Amino acid sequence: MAMRKNIFLFLLCLFTLPLFGEGVDVEKIPAHRLITFPGGRQVKAEIADTPEARAKGLMFRDSLPADKGMLFIFQQAAPHRFWMKNCKFPIDIIWMNDSKEIIYLSENTPPCQSDPCPPYGPMSGKALYVLEVVSGFAQKEKLKPGMKVQF
Numbered sequence: 001m002a003m004r005k006n007i008f009l010f011l012l013c014l015f016t017l018p019l020f021g022e023g024v025d026v027e028k029i030p031a032h033r034l035i036t037f038p039g040g041r042q043v044k045a046e047i048a049d050t051p052e053a054r055a056k057g058l059m060f061r062d063s064l065p066a067d068k069g070m071l072f073i074f075q076q077a078a079p080h081r082f083w084m085k086n087c088k089f090p091i092d093i094i095w096m097n098d099s100k101e102i103i104y105l106s107e108n109t110p111p112c113q114s115d116p117c118p119p120y121g122p123m124s125g126k127a128l129y130v131l132e133v134v135s136g137f138a139q140k141e142k143l144k145p146g147m148k149v150q151f
Helices: 002-020 051-056
Strands: 032-036 042-048 068-078 091-096 102-109 127-134
Touching: 032 068, 042 051, 042 127
Parallel strands: 042 068
Antiparallel strands: 032 042, 068 127, 091 102, 091 127
16 A cells, blocks of 8 residues: 555656656746737737847748737836848737726838838827737738727
């Protein structure tokens, strides 16, 4: 009986230890959020919540499916201006405050063609979240500042 208990405890530790120790590379676990817009349309957004993920964004990708996006989550609300360096396609960028209310939109934001890349975003305002989606999404969904999204 003691032998079975020891084997059980060993196996339990073997399978649960990586969840709490250094064995799991959290950055390799894809994190997504389902975002629902006022019209009911949903987008599955990849999360960019570290400085590295936010800096990389959608760089070097060839496209973005219509039902996907990238959600940037910041530690503090601020204007959070974006640029399109090393991006290959235009996108819509949606800035939201801590209540998930749209405070600014940049539609059909073009890729950067030469340095220095122009920044996009509000000159003021307190965005805590920024969502990048396929170009034309905001127009198709009739998005406007003041509308709220859910996630």
